[in-house]
Amino acid sequence: LAQKPKSVRLHCHPFVAAFLKSDFRAAQRSWYFKYGKWIRIYAVDSLPLMKFQFFDEQDSELSL
Secondary structure (H helix, E strand, C coil): CCCCCCCEEEEEEHHHHHHHCCHHHHHHHHHHHHCCCCEEEEEECCCCCCCEEEEEECCCCEEE
């Protein structure tokens, strides 16, 4: 991420969100230890399976 937002949200397909949250060592937790930020994961029904979007605290989409 080029910017340094205070909070980060990941919007993805519900199947992907369930997979990321379900593991004992969830990706969310490992991202926290790696990047020092808690990335919230939101399931969005309108997104295709392989598409995801990152947003900051002002609802601006973050470019990778």
